[in-house]
Amino acid sequence: MSDEILSVEGVSKHFTSSVSLTDRLFGTKPVVNRAVDGVNLVLRKGETLGLVGESGCGKSTLARTIVGLYRPNAGTVRYAGAVLPNRRTGAQHRAVQMVFQDPYSSLNPRMTVGQTLGELLRFHQLVPRNKVVDRCRELMNLVGLPDSALAQRPRQFSGGQRQRIGIARALAVEPTVLIADEPVSALDVSVQATIINLLSDLKRTLDLSMIFVSHNMAVVRQICDRTSVMYLGRIVETGVTDAVFDSPVHPYTQLLLKSVPRLGVPAAPQGETEGVAIDVPAGAHPCRFLDRCPAAVEGCAAEPALLPDPADPLRAAACVHVPWRANVIEELA
Amino acid sequence: MIPPVIEARDLHVDIPLPHGRLHAVRGVSLTVAAGESVGLVGESGSGKSLTLRALLGLLPRPAKITSGSVLIDGEDVTGLPPQRLRRRLTDTMSMVFQDSLTALNPVMRVGDQIAEAPRRKLGMSRTAARSTAIELMAKVGIPDPARRYGHYPHEMSGGMRQRVCIAIALSTRPRVILADEPTTALDVTIQARVLEVLRRLRQDEHVGLLLVSHDLAVVGQTCSRLYVMYAGRIVESGHLAELTMVPRHPYTFALLRSVPDPDRRVTRLLSIPGQQPDLRLPVVGCSFAPRCPFAADECRVAEPDLVETGERATACVRADTADRWADEVAVEGAGLR
Numbered sequence: 001m002s003d004e005i006l007s008v009e010g011v012s013k014h015f016t017s018s019v020s021l022t023d024r025l026f027g028t029k030p031v032v033n034r035a036v037d038g039v040n041l042v043l044r045k046g047e048t049l050g051l052v053g054e055s056g057c058g059k060s061t062l063a064r065t066i067v068g069l070y071r072p073n074a075g076t077v078r079y080a081g082a083v084l085p086n087r088r089t090g091a092q093h094r095a096v097q098m099v100f101q102d103p104y105s106s107l108n109p110r111m112t113v114g115q116t117l118g119e120l121l122r123f124h125q126l127v128p129r130n131k132v133v134d135r136c137r138e139l140m141n142l143v144g145l146p147d148s149a150l151a152q153r154p155r156q157f158s159g160g161q162r163q164r165i166g167i168a169r170a171l172a173v174e175p176t177v178l179i180a181d182e183p184v185s186a187l188d189v190s191v192q193a194t195i196i197n198l199l200s201d202l203k204r205t206l207d208l209s210m211i212f213v214s215h216n217m218a219v220v221r222q223i224c225d226r227t228s229v230m231y232l233g234r235i236v237e238t239g240v241t242d243a244v245f246d247s248p249v250h251p252y253t254q255l256l257l258k259s260v261p262r263l264g265v266p267a268a269p270q271g272e273t274e275g276v277a278i279d280v281p282a283g284a285h286p287c288r289f290l291d292r293c294p295a296a297v298e299g300c301a302a303e304p305a306l307l308p309d310p311a312d313p314l315r316a317a318a319c320v321h322v323p324w325r326a327n328v329i330e331e332l333a
Numbered sequence: 334m335i336p337p338v339i340e341a342r343d344l345h346v347d348i349p350l351p352h353g354r355l356h357a358v359r360g361v362s363l364t365v366a367a368g369e370s371v372g373l374v375g376e377s378g379s380g381k382s383l384t385l386r387a388l389l390g391l392l393p394r395p396a397k398i399t400s401g402s403v404l405i406d407g408e409d410v411t412g413l414p415p416q417r418l419r420r421r422l423t424d425t426m427s428m429v430f431q432d433s434l435t436a437l438n439p440v441m442r443v444g445d446q447i448a449e450a451p452r453r454k455l456g457m458s459r460t461a462a463r464s465t466a467i468e469l470m471a472k473v474g475i476p477d478p479a480r481r482y483g484h485y486p487h488e489m490s491g492g493m494r495q496r497v498c499i500a501i502a503l504s505t506r507p508r509v510i511l512a513d514e515p516t517t518a519l520d521v522t523i524q525a526r527v528l529e530v531l532r533r534l535r536q537d538e539h540v541g542l543l544l545v546s547h548d549l550a551v552v553g554q555t556c557s558r559l560y561v562m563y564a565g566r567i568v569e570s571g572h573l574a575e576l577t578m579v580p581r582h583p584y585t586f587a588l589l590r591s592v593p594d595p596d597r598r599v600t601r602l603l604s605i606p607g608q609q610p611d612l613r614l615p616v617v618g619c620s621f622a623p624r625c626p627f628a629a630d631e632c633r634v635a636e637p638d639l640v641e642t643g644e645r646a647t648a649c650v651r652a653d654t655a656d657r658w659a660d661e662v663a664v665e666g667a668g669l670r
Contacts, residue, residue: 263553
């Protein structure tokens with residue numbers, strides 16, 4: 001599609017535990033953690049794509065792979081049609097920027113905000129040297145902080161203000177794609193709303209495209225146009241946000257949505273879903289959700305592929321129970 | 334009304350600083366009855382955790398209670414000699430902390446940690462304590478408790494560890510459990526299960542619950558009565574439904590409208606500008622006035638008292654204008670249905 005700005009094709013990122021030499025001599029094999037395992041994503045120009053899942057599902061690893069903090073074991077990330085190499089050029093680095101969860105540990109505590117931003121602007125030679133200070137002021141204005149903030153150090157700010165600085169730092173190099181990794185999770189509820197509003201305003205005024213990584217379903221519903229749900233390194237369901245939230249088809253998405261606390265609504269009692277015991281032949285790769293799934297059947301012994309909905313090109317899910325599965329099989333026959 | 338098991342009356346907690354002091358809790362009164370679930374919400378720094386710790390005499394040094402009293406079954410226990418006070422407090426209540434990994438002893442089997450209090454405090458034999466521990470583990474929903482008894486904390490997942498902590502809290506047969514953000518570190522699916530364990534305990538065992546959280550939805554789902562705390566004071570309290578349908582303090586009002594709703598998208602969330610006042614300095618006027626969208630001149634003169642009307646209480650001089658607030662800010666309400 002022509003309006004694709006960023007695409008992720010078959011990306012995998014595996015981490016291998018280190019094994020000491022003596023252990024290796026005795027034949028201990030390193031443990032491989034498939035944090036991200038063959039993920040495809042497309043980000044269109046001007047949209048916000050939500051990436052949700054529980055801790056350990058690989059959503060942050062994927063975000064870090066997209067910005068180039070990790071090298072993928074397999075697959076490619078494309079920006080505006082061109083494959084991003086392992087060593088990105090300055091322009092490629094600038095195009096895709098990240099907002100981190102904890103702005104405090106992602107800012108240099110010994111530098112003032114003005115120094116941090118000025119260093120970036122000078123290194124990338126984005127503005128003439130005599131205009132650096134003006135541009136810093138402009139950035140502060142953009143994220144709603146006073147000019148005086150430039151002379152202060154990160155520890156002098158509150159959590160919400162620090163996140164504004166984190167956003168200003170990402171915006172300083174004029175990116176077109178913003179990857180926000182849990183940008184509001186560390187903040188108080190009242191401050192959360194301010195940062196969410198700021199991000200959606202900036203997205204509109206600066207014409208940004210955004211991938212928003214979060215475990216908070218309510219926040220994702222609020223700001224994302226499309227949502228992809230991840231489970232153990234795979235995308236299990238994707239679609240337009242309202243469709244995914246209003247009629248989830250994957251049992252994991254359904255479980256997530258059922259578990260979200262709602263004000264004044266007593267939660268539906270949750271049984272300990274041990275799942276149904278399914279015989280898995282040795283060497284087979286069963287569905288990753290199998291041991292927690294309340295709807296497991298014999299067909300789950302083989303890992304289902306992400307199956308697109310023929311009626312909705314944006315929608316897809318990886319489950320044997322997907323309602324549009326029958327139609328797809330019919331079409332193939 | 335059921336008489337409360339524990340009650341705090343006008344509790345003040347100070348943290349001495351090298352220059353001056355931080356007045357962290359400024360006159361908090363609250364009650365918890367048997368079998369009742371009460372929520373205490375507020376943002377970080379509002380003093381909610383310190384209030385909870387003050388109730389159980391677990392204030393971190395150098396914070397201390399400067400005035401006010403804690404009552405158990407209507408009897409003031411603050412004057413008791415230290416050992417008897419501790420006995421009285423720990424007989425009545427126990428606590429569940431946010432971070433289960435640091436709350437548990439890493440080099441002791443979880444079962445033994447649960448059996449410790451029944452052995453020492455209730456004087457049970459080794460075997461009786463063991464079977465009590467296994468029983469408690471089953472009660473809080475730990476599958477295969479007899480095998481899990483011998484596990485160490487690092488061998489368990491976060492949700493299981495938090496259940497162990499709840500089992501430890503239950504092992505002294507308390508009448509009230511104080512829970513400080515018990516599910517904040519957990520994933521949503523696990524959070525739902527832990528909250529259900531707490532809910533079941535209240536129903537089946539008639540254990541009272543005082544739940545502290547910054548998450549309005551978590552508290553709103555679990556509790557029947559709410560206290561909203563801001564800058565060391567309770568600014569509003571009442572039954573959940575009334576409080577969330579018609580908030581009568583602007584802070585509660587704003588808090589409800591700043592929380593996104595998982596079931597529908599709103600055009601814009603209400604953001605609360607600014608931050609809490611510095612409690613090292615004396616507070617002049619209403620502590621929320623600088624951030625309040627409805628503040629008038631009268632709000633900046635004196636700090637409003639918590640005025641009780643029936644089972645509701647509000648500390649706002651403009652509470653009578655509450656029905657017009659929604660029109661004034663013209664922001665769609667999330668969390669209100």
